[in-house]
Amino acid sequence: MADKILKELTIKVWRQKNAKAQGKFETYKINDISTGTSFLEMLDILNEELINGGTEPIAFDHDCREGICGMCSLFIDGRAHGPDDDITTCQLHMRKFEDGATITIEPWRAGAFPVIKDLIVDRTAFEKILQAGGYISVNTGGVPDGNAIPISQDDAEEAMDAAACIGCGACVATCKNSSAMLFVSAKVSHLAKLPQGRIEAARRAKSMVAKMDEMGFGNCTNTGACEVECPKGISIANIARLNREFLVAKIKD
Amino acid sequence: MTVLNSKIPAGPLAEKWSNHKAAIKVVSPANKRKLDIIVVGTGLAGGSAAASMAEMGYNVKAFCYQDSGRRAHSIAAQGGINAAKNYQNDNDSVHRLFYDTIKGGDYRAREANVHRLAEVSGDIIDQCVAQGVPFAREYGGTLSNRSFGGVLVSRTFYARGQTGQQLLLGCYASMNRMIGQGKIEMHERNELLDIVIIEGKARGIITRNLVTGEIERHSAHAVVIATGGYGNVFFLSTNAMGCNGGAAWQAYKNGACFANPCYVQIHPTCIPIHGEQQSKLTLMSESLRNDGRVWTPKKKEDAIKLQKGQITANDIAEEDRDFYLERRYPSYGNLVPRDVASRAAKERCDEGFGVNETGKAVYLDFKYSIERLGKDVIEARYGNLFQMYEKITASNPYELPMQIYPAIHYTMGGIWVDYNLMTNVPGLFAIGEANFSDHGANRLGASALMQGLADGYFVLPYTIGDYLADEIQVPRIDVNHQEFIKKEKAVTDRMTRLYNIKGTKSVDSFHKRLGHIMWEYVGMARNEDGLKLAIKEIQTLREDFYKDLRVPGDYDAMNIELEKAGRVEDFIDLGELMARDALDRKESCGGHYREESTTEDGEAKRDDQNFTYVSAWEYQGEGKAPVLNKEELVFENVKLTQRSYK
Numbered sequence: 006m007a008d009k010i011l012k013e014l015t016i017k018v019w020r021q022k023n024a025k026a027q028g029k030f031e032t033y034k035i036n037d038i039s040t041g042t043s044f045l046e047m048l049d050i051l052n053e054e055l056i057n058g059g060t061e062p063i064a065f066d067h068d069c070r071e072g073i074c075g076m077c078s079l080f081i082d083g084r085a086h087g088p089d090d091d092i093t094t095c096q097l098h099m100r101k102f103e104d105g106a107t108i109t110i111e112p113w114r115a116g117a118f119p120v121i122k123d124l125i126v127d128r129t130a131f132e133k134i135l136q137a138g139g140y141i142s143v144n145t146g147g148v149p150d151g152n153a154i155p156i157s158q159d160d161a162e163e164a165m166d167a168a169a170c171i172g173c174g175a176c177v178a179t180c181k182n183s184s185a186m187l188f189v190s191a192k193v194s195h196l197a198k199l200p201q202g203r204i205e206a207a208r209r210a211k212s213m214v215a216k217m218d219e220m221g222f223g224n225c226t227n228t229g230a231c232e233v234e235c236p237k238g239i240s241i242a243n244i245a246r247l248n249r250e251f252l253v254a255k256i257k258d
Numbered sequence: 259m260t261v262l263n264s265k266i267p268a269g270p271l272a273e274k275w276s277n278h279k280a281a282i283k284v285v286s287p288a289n290k291r292k293l294d295i296i297v298v299g300t301g302l303a304g305g306s307a308a309a310s311m312a313e314m315g316y317n318v319k320a321f322c323y324q325d326s327g328r329r330a331h332s333i334a335a336q337g338g339i340n341a342a343k344n345y346q347n348d349n350d351s352v353h354r355l356f357y358d359t360i361k362g363g364d365y366r367a368r369e370a371n372v373h374r375l376a377e378v379s380g381d382i383i384d385q386c387v388a389q390g391v392p393f394a395r396e397y398g399g400t401l402s403n404r405s406f407g408g409v410l411v412s413r414t415f416y417a418r419g420q421t422g423q424q425l426l427l428g429c430y431a432s433m434n435r436m437i438g439q440g441k442i443e444m445h446e447r448n449e450l451l452d453i454v455i456i457e458g459k460a461r462g463i464i465t466r467n468l469v470t471g472e473i474e475r476h477s478a479h480a481v482v483i484a485t486g487g488y489g490n491v492f493f494l495s496t497n498a499m500g501c502n503g504g505a506a507w508q509a510y511k512n513g514a515c516f517a518n519p520c521y522v523q524i525h526p527t528c529i530p531i532h533g534e535q536q537s538k539l540t541l542m543s544e545s546l547r548n549d550g551r552v553w554t555p556k557k558k559e560d561a562i563k564l565q566k567g568q569i570t571a572n573d574i575a576e577e578d579r580d581f582y583l584e585r586r587y588p589s590y591g592n593l594v595p596r597d598v599a600s601r602a603a604k605e606r607c608d609e610g611f612g613v614n615e616t617g618k619a620v621y622l623d624f625k626y627s628i629e630r631l632g633k634d635v636i637e638a639r640y641g642n643l644f645q646m647y648e649k650i651t652a653s654n655p656y657e658l659p660m661q662i663y664p665a666i667h668y669t670m671g672g673i674w675v676d677y678n679l680m681t682n683v684p685g686l687f688a689i690g691e692a693n694f695s696d697h698g699a700n701r702l703g704a705s706a707l708m709q710g711l712a713d714g715y716f717v718l719p720y721t722i723g724d725y726l727a728d729e730i731q732v733p734r735i736d737v738n739h740q741e742f743i744k745k746e747k748a749v750t751d752r753m754t755r756l757y758n759i760k761g762t763k764s765v766d767s768f769h770k771r772l773g774h775i776m777w778e779y780v781g782m783a784r785n786e787d788g789l790k791l792a793i794k795e796i797q798t799l800r801e802d803f804y805k806d807l808r809v810p811g812d813y814d815a816m817n818i819e820l821e822k823a824g825r826v827e828d829f830i831d832l833g834e835l836m837a838r839d840a841l842d843r844k845e846s847c848g849g850h851y852r853e854e855s856t857t858e859d860g861e862a863k864r865d866d867q868n869f870t871y872v873s874a875w876e877y878q879g880e881g882k883a884p885v886l887n888k889e890e891l892v893f894e895n896v897k898l899t900q901r902s903y904k
């Protein structure tokens with residue numbers, strides 16, 4: 006489809022020098038953006054203009070630009086990953102915007118994800134949760150043949166659905182309680198669905214939930230907002246599974 | 259000149275690795291606890307190595323530039339991972355995988371390394387399954403396989419179109435377990451900028467903390483580089499934005515040889531460039547060529563109308579379509595290897611038959627397979643890829659053919675290593691895409707993931723012991739040693755120099771200029787005049803860079819422009835070395851195509867008489883020409899033949 010040119014856009018973006026500084030919105034104009042341009046390329050172009058004008062460019066996280074590494078974030082016009090469904094910010098294209106539009110860009114907002122600079126936040130709280138139990142305890146070597154444990158296609162597919170989480174944090178940013186339940190439940194479900202992971206399922210759920218609480222994420226009140234904005238379609242059915250595993254662990258205590 | 263010893267063990271090919279393992283030294287558990295290892299990079303290679311070595315008892319310090327180890331670019335691999343399991347009973351074997359890889363690499367890799375890779379490939383799958391990688395399964399519950407380009411068996415394991423992601427999350431989970439137990443010290447957003455050598459041995463690294471801007475010193479008994487490939491020399495590629503050659507380049511500047519820098523893989527099926535302002539190219543999986551037919555118009559006037567947007571592909575009559583791959587390569591057709599398909603697309607576009615407004619695109623058409631198999635079948639096979647294509651291009655591939663064009667994808671060249679994966683600098687190791695070892699002049703699909711995990715799970719954890727066994731008396735390395743102080747100062751000087759140029763042009767503007775030079779002269783087709791010109795132009799670019807670079811923001815804080823400036827500085831030097839290497843290699847082989855070395859009908863022509871060697875370049879100091887060392891390749895088990903896909 007032929008691309009059009011967006012003659013003028015107004016970009017209202019959160020700027021914050023560092024974690025301690027007070028942030029505020031700055032407004033920039035940008036002209037002649039092709040609708041075939043990706044959203045992050047639009048920011049690249051804006052940054053090039055800022056640099057040429059002697060201003061420090063806007064800092065934002067990104068890497069693969071293919072929707073798989075989970076590094077890009079951004080709250081765009083009030084939506085995590087912007088105004089399109091089932092995609093990450095790096096997959097968003099400018100054809101989703103009208104000429105003359107004002108676009109508001111903010112970082113993820115959550116107590117557990119403090120701002121580092123501009124649009125970049127610190128998501129190490131996610132790492133800590135995974136380090137507490139998001140694995141199967143096997144060492145390298147000495148494992149059985151790959152075909153020794155048959156796994157039904159349905160179970161493998163369901164595990165894969167949950168394992169597709171990219172750890173972006175959109176669920177936390179979207180949730181009014183800043184809960185990390187969707188993220189945690191995705192990992193717990195992925196591993197609990199497989200026979201190799203079943204063995205430690207209860208213990209895993211318990212330690213990950215404990216760490217999640219410790220890191221300052223909020224409670225889940227089942228609003229379902231996270232599921233809507235998750236770029237990978239992680240289902241809130243996983244949260245129900247996590248709750249079941251957690252209950253089992255508690256009963257065992 | 260350095261004498262390179264590849265340390266390939268003696269004995270029959272199939273016994274080399276077992277004999278070698280039996281012969282090398284082992285470190286006791288009590289001593290492992292006293293030894294520190296730095297692993298730079300948390301992709302499949304670095305992540306698997308860090309986890310395995312920590313499990314064995316070593317103290318590991320791991321580094322990555324992203325905010326999480328899980329985001330290494332291995333995450334983006336789509337297609338799959340090879341292993342000689344012979345689960346399909348199609349007569350696959352270690353020897354067949356070995357042979358396919360040697361041949362696919364156009365006979366420019368070491369037999370012994372490749373055979374070892376094939377030997378350990380099966381263990382990788384077992385390991386990943388044990389970690390909970392949700393590979394695709396058959397109804398009976400066994401593992402499923404698909405086939406990939408350049409081979410006759412089905413040996414590729416996959417997890418939907420997200421194999422790299424799932425494999426990486428597997429070794430990242432193992433890393434997390436070790437981080438939780440305090441056996442791995444993880445440093446995210448931390449970039450290697452130099453390597454510390456004390457009395458000839460690698461003893462540590464200097465990094466920049468990307469959050470605070472602080473320069474840090476980290477010490478260890480051995481340093482492992484697992485920082486991936488350098489395809490971003492070309493600015494536009496399928497690599498992630500942060501992928502860089504910096505760590506490999508610092509290894510080179512500290513004495514490690516850089517091998518075969520000119521071997522670059524160009525992937526034929528990527529989404530074409532849409533304009534000057536593009537930052538990144540997206541890969542469309544190789545698997546699409548199984549059901550898509552590649553074509554351009556036969557008539558120039560049709561091409562011109564397509565370029566002007568006056569007609570669409572569907573307006574072109576059947577008899578006016580040129581299925582040029584089927585025409586030129588009747589036996590392999592649309593499934594010729596990557597290098598051949600890429601060159602053929604370029605040839606058509608250079609002749610003026612390109613199909614989009616830039617003239618740099620060809621069609622990949624699913625109309626015929628939809629007619630043959632039905633839309634449902636095609637949707638089941640490629641639905642997610644079609645959707646991704648439509649999101650990016652706003653064009654529906656069920657109705658109009660996809661537009662594709664080749665793009666830089668992978669670098670076969672890298673840091674020279676011996677059979678133990680150690681560079682010629684003692685204590686400095688290189689694994690994964692960062693080393694040069696297993697793919698020769700061209701990599702087969704689904705073999706990079708295999709190599710990264712082979713290196714990290716099953717090779718390095720053994721071979722590093724052979725080196726460290728002699729280091730057990732060495733106490734923890736002191737970061738206040740004068741070499742650390744010296745190197746830290748060198749890094750500070752380097753970064754402040756870049757910061758203080760205070761010119762007028764952004765880092766990206768220089769990177770784009772470099773990319774243009776590289777793509778034009780050191781890309782898909784190379785010749786002597788072009789390569790010489792490239793070297794000159796890169797030298798001019800370097801002068802301009804040091805005169806006119808602008809790095810805004812604060813020096814001692816998070817500064818993304820400063821990060822990029824360091825990377826581009828290294829890319830400029832690396833680009834020049836690539837051109838030099840391409841100039842030296844007067845033959846065509848694999849991804850390296852010299853226009854002077856072709857057959858009568860324009861196919862690549864290897865010159866085994868004169869070029870059956872690994873080029874290992876050795877740094878001689880700033881502004882001095884590097885020295886070329888040659889490691890002769892010896893083939894005792896395969897017969898060298900000219901590849902033909904006609």
Ligand SMILES: Cc1cc2nc3c(=O)[nH]c(=O)nc-3n(C[C@H](O)[C@H](O)[C@H](O)COP(=O)(O)OP(=O)(O)OC[C@H]3O[C@@H](n4cnc5c(N)ncnc54)[C@H](O)[C@@H]3O)c2cc1C
Binds near residue numbers: 299322
């Ligand atoms: C789009 C795409 C699809 C692919 N599909 C396939 C496929 O289907 N099958 C296949 O076999 N191969 C595929 N490949 C190739 C394969 O994915 C890579 O070759 C492989 O994953 C590289 O792994 P690695 O561990 O060597 O490096 P990477 O995964 O790139 O990891 C590099 C690591 O080093 C770190 N790092 C880099 N520089 C520095 C520095 N200076 N300081 C500190 N840390 C640093 C990074 O943070 C990262 O952690 C694909 C490649 C691409 C780009």
Ligand code: SF4
Binds near residue numbers: 170175176236
């Ligand atoms: S659950 Fe979805 S939104 Fe949350 S981190 Fe994972 S991919 Fe992102």
Ligand code: FES
Binds near residue numbers: 066067068076093095
């Ligand atoms: S940049 Fe990797 S998911 Fe967006």
